[in-house]
Amino acid sequence: MKLEVDQCLSAWIASIDPRFQSEVDDTSLEVTGSEYLGTNLSIVKVSCKGSVKSILARNPQDLFSFGISDVGLFRGMAGNREIFSNPQRLAFILLPGESIKLAPAAEFFSGYIFHIKSEYLLSESIEHGTQLPSLLTLHDAIPGHEQLVLACANQLLKFFALGDEVGSLRVLQPLEESIVSLLATLISVEPDVLVSGKQAQSQPSYVQIALSYMENNISENITLSDLCIACSVSGRTLQVAFQAVMSRTPLQVLQELRLNRLRDKIINGMDISSACEEVGLQHSGRISAKYKQLFGELPRNTRSRRTRS
Structure with a gap:
């Protein structure tokens, strides 16, 4: 299928996947592709034709993503890691929230992008016996396994396009589980x-x-x-x-951060209820007690002093 670039949130990285947010500095790019949307895994195969200087994208906060190049060359950065594509090889991984910038070296290039919920992948890795899994280790672990991943991916794309529900149960789920299981076992401590x-x-x-x-x-x-x-x-x-x-624990630090932001907003003139809402707190006696414990006064005292001044 042919896609208009202004309908895409990314060219190649996520041209037909709205979960990415990206910018393309040349809207003359022609993008075609296909997709597989599974239970725990989604795959986008994208081909791009045209002149483009660079492609920018940001991975969503809940996804682990990786790309395998098919045709064409590009350079760039994924997170703080330098990347360079080789056909049929891992091109990049993206941790949740990371950005990527690509500079194509040819007017035609294509590749596969895989998305999986990071929390699910980490839990699967723990199920496979890795107690302190790190998604970053997949950067060095996936290379050498691309052909197996691509073989499963091409079958998933093919059968998904047919829309065969029976085939989905018989073929798609085992293929998807094969990819997820492989990734989970490759993750290291x-x-x-x-x-x-x-x-x-x-x-x-x-x-x-x-x-x-x-x-x-x-x-x-x-x-x-x-x-x-x-x-x-x-x-x-x-x-x-x-x-x-x-x-301190992460959640203790989070509460202190919220209380500090609450104080800032009260000092700057915001009423207590609105200030609590803006920093993710509920205005309650317990929060007031925590506030006094940290700052030596109740929120209303901070508000009163600000009003008098």
């Missing part, structure tokens, strides 16, 4: 668990990613699972990192 010297280097980065996620989503309901997905680490690893860096 986190490098910082193996090398204590690297642990100290990795922990601050996990904390910083989690803090950025808290800041950007402070009005939303944030769970420990959300933070683990954002950091692409297990709950235990994130807990250990926060204890090592901040001597």
Whole structure:
């Protein structure tokens, strides 16, 4: 099928997948493709023809994604990792929330993009016996397995296009499970668990990613699972990192962050109920008590002092 670029949220990376947000600096690009939408896995095969300087995309916060090149060459960056495509080889992986920038070296290129819920993939890896799984390890683990992944992917794309429900039960689900199971078994333990010297280097980065996620989503309901997905680490690893860096748990830090933002908003003139809503808190006696414990006064006292001044 032919797709208009202005209907696409990305060329090649996600041209027919609305879960990506991206920008293309040349709307003359012609994009064609097909897709498979499964229970836990989705696949997009995209071909692009035309002149384009660069392609930008951001991975959603809940997905692990990777691309395998088919035809054509490109360079770029995925997260902080340099990438260079080779036909039938892994081109990139994208952790949840990471950005990618591609610079095509040819006017025609194509490839496959795979999306899977990061929380599900991590849980499957744990089921396979990896207690501290790291999605980043797939960057080095997938190479060498591309042909098996592509063989399953092509069958999934083919049968999905036929719309055969019986075939879906008989063929699609086992093929999808083959890819998911392969990825789950390829995931390794986190490098910082193996090398204590690297642990100290990795922990601050996990904390910083989690803090950025808290800041950007402070009005939303944030769970420990959300933070683990954002950091692409297990709950235990994130807990250990926060204890090592901040001597508190992630959720304790989140509450303190919200209370600090609440205080800022009250000082700047916002009423207490509205300020609580904007920072993801419910105006209650318990929150007022936590506020007093942290700042030595109740929210209404902060409000009164601000009004008098």
